[in-house]
Amino acid sequence: xxxxxxxxxxxxxxxxxxxxxxxxxxxxxxxxxxxxxxxxxxxxxxxxxxxxxxxxxxxxxxxxxxxxxxxxxxxxxxxxxxxxxxxxxxxxxxxx
Amino acid sequence: xxxxxxxxxxxxxxxxxxxxxxxxxxxxxxxxxxxxxxxxxxxxxxxxxxxxxxxxxxxxxxxxxxxxxxxxxxxxxxxxxxxxxxxxxxxxxxxx
Amino acid sequence: xxxxxxxxxxxxxxxxxxxxxxxxxxxxxxxxxxxxxxxxxxxxxxxxxxxxxxxxxxxxxxxxxxxxxxxxxxxxxxxxxxxxxxxxxxxxxxxx
Amino acid sequence: xxxxxxxxxxxxxxxxxxxxxxxxxxxxxxxxxxxxxxxxxxxxxxxxxxxxxxxxxxxxxxxxxxxxxxxxxxxxxxxxxxxxxxxxxxxxxxxx
Amino acid sequence: xxxxxxxxxxxxxxxxxxxxxxxxxxxxxxxxxxxxxxxxxxxxxxxxxxxxxxxxxxxxxxxxxxxxxxxxxxxxxxxxxxxxxxxxxxxxxxxx
Amino acid sequence: xxxxxxxxxxxxxxxxxxxxxxxxxxxxxxxxxxxxxxxxxxxxxxxxxxxxxxxxxxxxxxxxxxxxxxxxxxxxxxxxxxxxxxxxxxxxxxxx
Amino acid sequence: xxxxxxxxxxxxxxxxxxxxxxxxxxxxxxxxxxxxxxxxxxxxxxxxxxxxxxxxxxxxxxxxxxxxxxxxxxxxxxxxxxxxxxxxxxxxxxxx
Numbered sequence: 060x061x062x063x064x065x066x067x068x069x070x071x072x073x074x075x076x077x078x079x080x081x082x083x084x085x086x087x088x089x090x091x092x093x094x095x096x097x098x099x100x101x102x103x104x105x106x107x108x109x110x111x112x113x114x115x116x117x118x119x120x121x122x123x124x125x126x127x128x129x130x131x132x133x134x135x136x137x138x139x140x141x142x143x144x145x146x147x148x149x150x151x152x153x154x155x
Numbered sequence: 156x157x158x159x160x161x162x163x164x165x166x167x168x169x170x171x172x173x174x175x176x177x178x179x180x181x182x183x184x185x186x187x188x189x190x191x192x193x194x195x196x197x198x199x200x201x202x203x204x205x206x207x208x209x210x211x212x213x214x215x216x217x218x219x220x221x222x223x224x225x226x227x228x229x230x231x232x233x234x235x236x237x238x239x240x241x242x243x244x245x246x247x248x249x250x251x
Numbered sequence: 252x253x254x255x256x257x258x259x260x261x262x263x264x265x266x267x268x269x270x271x272x273x274x275x276x277x278x279x280x281x282x283x284x285x286x287x288x289x290x291x292x293x294x295x296x297x298x299x300x301x302x303x304x305x306x307x308x309x310x311x312x313x314x315x316x317x318x319x320x321x322x323x324x325x326x327x328x329x330x331x332x333x334x335x336x337x338x339x340x341x342x343x344x345x346x347x
Numbered sequence: 348x349x350x351x352x353x354x355x356x357x358x359x360x361x362x363x364x365x366x367x368x369x370x371x372x373x374x375x376x377x378x379x380x381x382x383x384x385x386x387x388x389x390x391x392x393x394x395x396x397x398x399x400x401x402x403x404x405x406x407x408x409x410x411x412x413x414x415x416x417x418x419x420x421x422x423x424x425x426x427x428x429x430x431x432x433x434x435x436x437x438x439x440x441x442x443x
Numbered sequence: 444x445x446x447x448x449x450x451x452x453x454x455x456x457x458x459x460x461x462x463x464x465x466x467x468x469x470x471x472x473x474x475x476x477x478x479x480x481x482x483x484x485x486x487x488x489x490x491x492x493x494x495x496x497x498x499x500x501x502x503x504x505x506x507x508x509x510x511x512x513x514x515x516x517x518x519x520x521x522x523x524x525x526x527x528x529x530x531x532x533x534x535x536x537x538x539x
Numbered sequence: 540x541x542x543x544x545x546x547x548x549x550x551x552x553x554x555x556x557x558x559x560x561x562x563x564x565x566x567x568x569x570x571x572x573x574x575x576x577x578x579x580x581x582x583x584x585x586x587x588x589x590x591x592x593x594x595x596x597x598x599x600x601x602x603x604x605x606x607x608x609x610x611x612x613x614x615x616x617x618x619x620x621x622x623x624x625x626x627x628x629x630x631x632x633x634x635x
Numbered sequence: 636x637x638x639x640x641x642x643x644x645x646x647x648x649x650x651x652x653x654x655x656x657x658x659x660x661x662x663x664x665x666x667x668x669x670x671x672x673x674x675x676x677x678x679x680x681x682x683x684x685x686x687x688x689x690x691x692x693x694x695x696x697x698x699x700x701x702x703x704x705x706x707x708x709x710x711x712x713x714x715x716x717x718x719x720x721x722x723x724x725x726x727x728x729x730x731x
Contacts (some may be wrong), residue, residue, distance in 0.1 A: 062221065062247040065213055070247065093708065102228075104213075109205050109685050117641055117680075125638065126718075127708055132223055132246060134191065143221075143246040149639040150708060150719040151646065151677075158317065158343040161309055166343065197343075200309070205301050228319055228342060230287065239317075239342040253412065254439040257405055262439065293439075296405075301397050324415055324438060326383065335413075335438040350509065350535040358535065389535075390500075397493050420511055420534060422479065428487055431509070431534040446605065446631040449597055454631065485631075488597075493589050514628060516607055518575065527605070527630040542701065542727040543694055550727065581727075584693075589685050612703055612726060614671065623701075623726040 061133055062078060062138055064103040069118055071097035071126065071142045096153075097142065116146050123153040156232055160199040163242045165214055167193035167222065168235070191224055192249075195240065212242050219249040252328055256295040256335060261310055261322065263289035263334045287320055288345075289334065308338050332347040348424055352391040352431060357406055359385035359414065361431045383416055384441075385430065404434050411441040448487040448527060453502055455481035455510065455526045463483055477510055480537075481526065500530050507537040540616055544583040544623060549598055551577035551606065551622045575608055575631075577622065596626050603633040636712055645724045647673035647702065648715070662668040671704050672729075673718065680706050688705055699729040 064070050074096045099122045105113040118124060129146030134141050158218045160166050170192045201209040214220060226244030230237050256262050266288045291314045299307040310316060324341030326333050352358050362384045387410045393401040406412060418436030422429050448454050458480045483506045489497040502508060514532030518525050544550050554576045580600045585593040598604060610628030614621050639644050646666045650672045682687040694700060706724030710717050 061250040063250045064247045065245050068246060098194070103247075107204075107210055108683075108687060108688075111204060111206075111210060112687060114683055114687060125710055134221055134246065146641070149641050150644060150710065151640040151679075154637040154639045155249060157346040159346045160343045161338070161341050164342060191328055199343075203300075203306055207302075207306060230317055230342065236345060253442040255442045256439045257434070257437050260438060299396075299402055303396060303398075303400060303402060320392060326438065349538040352535045353533050356534060391535075395492075395498055399492060399494075399496060399498060405532070409510045422509055422534065445634040447634045448631045449626070449629050452630060487631075491588075491594055495588060495590075495592060495594060518605055518630065541730040543730045544727045545722070545725050548726060587684075587690055591684060591686075591688060591690060614701055614726065 062136060064099055064101055066103045067106045067116060068073055068103045069099050069144055069146060070101045071144055073097045083117045087121060095125055097101060098123055118146060118152060125150045158197055158232060160197055162199050163201045163202045163212060165195050165240055165242060166197045167238045167240055168196055169193045188205060191221055192219065193222060194219055214242060214245060214248060221246045254328060256293055258295045259298045259308060260295045261291050261336055261338060262293045263336055264292055265289045267324055270294045287317055289318060290315055300331065310338060310341060310344060317342045350389055350424060352389055354391050354405060355434045356387045356391045357387050357395045357432055357434060359432055360388055361385045383413055384411065385414060386411055406434060406437060406440060413438045444522060446485055448485055450487050451490045451500060451530045452487045453483050453528055453530060454485045456484055457481045457526055479509055480507065481510060482507055502530060502533060502536060509534045542581055542616060546583045547581045547596060547626045549579050549614055549624055549626060550581045551624055553577045570631045573604055577606060578603055594621060598626060598632060605630045617627055638712060640677055640719060642679045643682045643692060644679045645675050645720055645722060646677045647718045647720055649673045661715055671701055673702060674699055674715055694722060694725060694728060701726045
């Protein structure tokens with residue numbers, strides 16, 4: 060199932076950080092924070108501004124982004140856990 | 156009874172996901188989450204913007220959409236459970 | 252007493268749904284939900300937009316509408332229970 | 348003391364509804380609801396819109412209006428209980 | 444110390460209403476409501492609108508105004524208790 | 540360390556009112572209210588309006604201002620207690 | 636990993652104030668307030684205004700800024716604790 064986000068939304072797949080501490084201990088799942096980094100799978104066409112013009116997103120498919128930990132809506136698509144975010148929940152993108 | 160939603164609203168009929176887990180066990184009704192996927196039955200003509208122009212919706216009749224679990228108003232029409240959503244409650248549409 | 256709603260308001264008289272369940276049992280009054288369907292008795296001239304132009308309503312006198320259960324203000328006019336709604340509380344109108 | 352309301356405000360004197368029930372019993376004062384109908388004594392010149400133009404009110408001096416029960420500010424002028432409302436608290440006017 | 448209010452603010456000195464009831468009893472201080480009438484001592488130049496133009500106030504120095512009981516900020520200037528109000532807290536002015 | 544406030548902010552140093560009551564008693568520190576008068580040490584360049592034009596502040600460096608008691612953010616710069624306010628927290632300036 | 640903040644955001648690294656009191660006592664970590672001063676590592680391209688034009692930030696890479704203690708989102712990048720702020724959380728910048 061391929062999804063097309065609406066407006067200023069994007070679909071993100073969380074990127075798992077390596078769960079090993081500096082001293083080499085592998086952390087069990089519950090000791091890890093919810094991921095904040097993700098890969099953009101799909102982007103919307105942007106919001107309509109007051110003049111009826113689309114405002115294209117700054118983020119494109121394939122970008123890696125940092126996003127705010129409590130933003131977005133979790134969805135499950137074909138057994139995969141994804142996140143639908145608004146672009147305003149994206150803090151920064153990882154520069155090439 | 157045929158309904159015409161107002162403004163940026165749409166009427167959606169929830170699509171039941173298959174209630175069988177990976178291991179083949181059929182889940183009783185209470186163990187299922189409220190559906191998040193639906194089929195668009197009718198759409199409004201769009202909101203008037205500040206210049207008095209209609210902003211047409213991105214979603215059309217027949218689209219399949221993912222929507223936010225707690226959005227919208229439940230209505231019962233001719234014995235059928237439907238949902239009236241604002242387009243802003245739609246997260247993404249299922250691409251062709 | 253004839254009323255003219257102001258701005259984007261309309262006056263609605265609730266349409267009683269038939270209070271008989273599928274199995275033919277007549278429900279006493281308290282078991283019924285507050286009605287959500289109504290007939291439009293009068294409409295305002297619309298809100299002024301930022302340029303001082305009226306935005307006419309999508310709903311006209313005589314329309315049947317579905318409205319949000321908790322919206323609006325109840326008034327009693329000549330012994331009749333009516334509801335003053337804003338058009339934004341109207342979910343959909345019943346199409347011809 | 349004559350008052351001139353500011354902006355989109357109006358001054359209203361509540362119209363007492365007849366406090367007799369259908370069966371002819373005169374209700375003591377505490378059993379009556381706070382009045383919702385009133386006569387407009389004075390109106391403001393309207394709000395300035397974003398372009399600095401006044402938006403004249405739809406309500407004029409002498410109109411009878413229904414207003415929302417909990418809106419407005421009670422004032423006492425020359426021993427008379429009046430109400431200062433914003434026009435947006437007026438639900439409808441009684442049509443001539 | 445002379446004060447110049449900023450933007451859409453004004454400085455008001457409360458006008459004491461006569462504290463004698465109709466039957467001639469002088470009320471002690473605690474039985475009186477906080478005054479709602481005042482004299483305007485100074486007015487600001489008005490707010491800048493979206494186009495950078497000042498919106499002059501409807502109220503001028505010397506006006507008597509009714510204001511909302513809980514609005515404004517109390518200040519003490521040269522031992523005198525004054526009130527800084529926004530013009531939107533002014534309900535009406537006393538017409539000449 | 541010299542600070543340049545951003546946008547519509549200003550930096551204020553509270554002016555201590557004389558802590559002696561009318562009867563000549565010097566009040567200990569806890570009996571005094573938080574000061575509301577201050578001297579402006581630095582001002583921002585003003586906010587950008589919707590057209591991208593700066594809206595210069597009404598307050599300039601050196602002005603004495605009255606400000607709302609609970610507004611602003613306290614900072615300590617070189618051991619000195621200062622306050623960063625938005626211009627909208629300034630009630631009035633002391634006229635020359 | 637190099638980050639590019641989105642819109643009106645910036646990435647800041649807190650500058651540790653010297654943790655020695657006037658009397659020369661080194662304070663343990665818990666007695667220090669959370670830092671409010673930081674160095675700007677990266678800035679976004681600015682928000683789009685209503686006309687679709689970018690509003691460039693007043694803050695540039697390398698600036699030292701004071702920011703509001705509870706603003707922003709903490710992130711950890713390559714083991715370094717950073718803060719993503721909106722420019723509106725920046726109170727002032729340290730001048731030259």
